[in-house]
Amino acid sequence: MMRRNALIVAAILLLYLVPFGLDTLRLRVAIEILYFGLFAVSFNLLFGYSGMLSFGFASTFGVGGYAVGLIWKHLGAVPLPLAVVMGAMAGAAVGLVIGFFCVRLRGTYFSLLTLAFSQFLFAVALKWRDVTRGDDGLTVIPPDLTLPSGFVLHMGNALHFYWLALTVVLVCLWLAWRFIRTPLGNAALLMRENDERAAFLGYNVFGTKLIVFTFASTLAAVAGALFASFQRLVSPGALDLQTGTEVVFMALFGGTGAFLGPFLGTAAYILLQNWLAKTTEHWPFVIGFLFVVMILFMHTGLVGLFGRGGPVQRLLRLNRTPVEESR
Amino acid sequence: MTSALELRDIHHDFSGLQVLTGVDLTVAPGERHAIIGPNGAGKSTLFNIVSGRLRPRKGRVLYGEHDITGAPPHRIARLGVGRSFQIINTFPRLTVYQSVRSAVVSRRGMRLDAWRLLDRLDDVGRETTEVLDLLELSDRRDTPANALSYGEQRELEIALTVAVRPELILLDEPTAGLNAEETHKAIGLIRRVSEGKTLVMVEHDMEVVFTLADRISVLHYGKMLASGPPDEIRRNAEVQRAYLGTKHSVAGG
Numbered sequence: 101m102m103r104r105n106a107l108i109v110a111a112i113l114l115l116y117l118v119p120f121g122l123d124t125l126r127l128r129v130a131i132e133i134l135y136f137g138l139f140a141v142s143f144n145l146l147f148g149y150s151g152m153l154s155f156g157f158a159s160t161f162g163v164g165g166y167a168v169g170l171i172w173k174h175l176g177a178v179p180l181p182l183a184v185v186m187g188a189m190a191g192a193a194v195g196l197v198i199g200f201f202c203v204r205l206r207g208t209y210f211s212l213l214t215l216a217f218s219q220f221l222f223a224v225a226l227k228w229r230d231v232t233r234g235d236d237g238l239t240v241i242p243p244d245l246t247l248p249s250g251f252v253l254h255m256g257n258a259l260h261f262y263w264l265a266l267t268v269v270l271v272c273l274w275l276a277w278r279f280i281r282t283p284l285g286n287a288a289l290l291m292r293e294n295d296e297r298a299a300f301l302g303y304n305v306f307g308t309k310l311i312v313f314t315f316a317s318t319l320a321a322v323a324g325a326l327f328a329s330f331q332r333l334v335s336p337g338a339l340d341l342q343t344g345t346e347v348v349f350m351a352l353f354g355g356t357g358a359f360l361g362p363f364l365g366t367a368a369y370i371l372l373q374n375w376l377a378k379t380t381e382h383w384p385f386v387i388g389f390l391f392v393v394m395i396l397f398m399h400t401g402l403v404g405l406f407g408r409g410g411p412v413q414r415l416l417r418l419n420r421t422p423v424e425e426s427r
Numbered sequence: 428m429t430s431a432l433e434l435r436d437i438h439h440d441f442s443g444l445q446v447l448t449g450v451d452l453t454v455a456p457g458e459r460h461a462i463i464g465p466n467g468a469g470k471s472t473l474f475n476i477v478s479g480r481l482r483p484r485k486g487r488v489l490y491g492e493h494d495i496t497g498a499p500p501h502r503i504a505r506l507g508v509g510r511s512f513q514i515i516n517t518f519p520r521l522t523v524y525q526s527v528r529s530a531v532v533s534r535r536g537m538r539l540d541a542w543r544l545l546d547r548l549d550d551v552g553r554e555t556t557e558v559l560d561l562l563e564l565s566d567r568r569d570t571p572a573n574a575l576s577y578g579e580q581r582e583l584e585i586a587l588t589v590a591v592r593p594e595l596i597l598l599d600e601p602t603a604g605l606n607a608e609e610t611h612k613a614i615g616l617i618r619r620v621s622e623g624k625t626l627v628m629v630e631h632d633m634e635v636v637f638t639l640a641d642r643i644s645v646l647h648y649g650k651m652l653a654s655g656p657p658d659e660i661r662r663n664a665e666v667q668r669a670y671l672g673t674k675h676s677v678a679g680g
Contacts, residue, residue: 224625282541285545294519296500298518299504302504302534
């Protein structure tokens with residue numbers, strides 16, 4: 101336990117120091133991994149833990165992005181952490197409304213209704229030009245942040261933004277990690293496993309699912325807020341179908357059975373995509389092919405492939421004698 | 428004294444097919460009550476109506492002071508009605524411990540607790556262990572439900588039902604598919620967990636019925652044919668003709 105805590109602290113420190121080994125271009129990729137990673141983890145709270153496959157999860161991601169954009173446009177220099185919290189609340193509100201209609205449904209019907217809502221929000225973002233500026237996108241201008249120590253974090257500075265984003269993402273991951281270990285988080289598992297039986301044990305299925313849906317939406321909005329702050333622009337693309345399905349792929353790619361699986365999947369996906377894009381213009385074809393292979397042969401994702409008892413580990417152990425194995 | 432469970436003139440049909448046509452039933456507190464009847468008599472439908480899975484077309488379900496007709500399952504469960512299922516209905520990928528603990532959490536009203544860590548709630552853990560001990564499932568505590576043997580899954584089914592400490596326990600064919608030895612074990616188990624509670628069970632195994640039940644009701648094509656103590660039911664000519672005498676020997680008698 102002590103050793104595990106020490107390892108976690110060391111890993112976190114290392115994460116804060118990562119930027120010193122990266123050039124600006126790579127640092128920007130690292131930041132992208134941070135917020136998309138959070139997005140994928142929050143998606144997995146819904147899918148992997150609670151058994152609800154949303155194809156419209158980009159909705160609240162986009163809402164978070166538009167929320168901070170509008171906050172800075174109309175309310176002035178609200179500090180980024182506060183703006184992110186407000187964006188999260190906007191995401192929670194939208195998640196609550198969408199969830200209210202969707203979580204009554206199961207399986208494919210649930211997925212399709214989430215998709216419908218996300219298409220609806222996409223249309224709103226596209227057409228309500230007075231507020232969202234349509235497909236030109238809304239410019240997002242996060243103000244510089246002065247820390248209590250007097251240190252100023254410049255939002256245009258990738259290094260500073262990385263630290264800020266890392267802090268926000270770590271807090272959210274901690275909240276999510278904690279959540280699934282509480283009785284309510286356990287109830288989410290019951291929803292995935294057998295919601296009907298859970299009802300006969302006294303669990304309110306609708307209420308539980310709605311809370312989980314709202315919570316996951318809130319975290320997705322935080323990810324979207326960071327995304328918009330970093331890109332300095334949010335356009336309808338943030339809540340379209342492609343963003344909604346990309347997160348599904350990132351989560352599946354990493355493995356939905358482990359808490360950080362989707363995060364690893366995101367990192368692998370983004371790095372792979374960047375590398376492929378440099379190598380061939382047909383990169384979407386390669387990614388698509390990979391997705392098909394994943395779905396057919398590796399349900400457990402990268403975590404299942406490299407994790408404990410996975411095929412890679414078994415392969416590495418081939419040389420050991422059975423005696424060693426049994427120890 | 429009010430009855431623990433009272434059904435008044437329950438009617439139900441499935442798209443026109445009459446399944447229950449005016450069922451009355453009174454179960455006294457602390458009684459072990461068995462409902463028997465041929466396949467298709469409507470026994471499971473009756474259970475589904477009592478536990479909130481179905482809303483009757485007509486009639487009332489009274490649980491003590493409460494009218495629970497058509498109430499949602501989680502409300503009925505919270506009032507102290509626990510039910511098991513004829514077809515195994517557990518949480519496949521959760522371990523025995525996790526499953527039973529979920530029921531304990533519910534009983535303690537901590538379902539919406541989003542702050543305390545479940546693993547650190549010692550009293551929840553202790554209570555879960557007690558239930559596992561009572562049902563002799565302790566040595567399987569870390570086995571996922573879908574990796575249990577069929578007999579063990581039946582035990583888990585009962586463990587989940589009683590872990591919420593219901594006042595009224597509804598068991599839907601608790602010994603379905605068990606062999607003689609397992610059935611014998613199940614009888615002891617059911618007796619233990621229903622001590623001081625009200626028990627209503629649907630059961631096909633006449634040994635189980637006549638060993639455990641204080642009262643027996645016979646459901647025959649949508650109506651209660653008879654209701655009374657085991658001896659009376661065994662002697663009842665109508666019951667023999669409809670059910671006992673024809674297909675089943677009166678085992679245990």
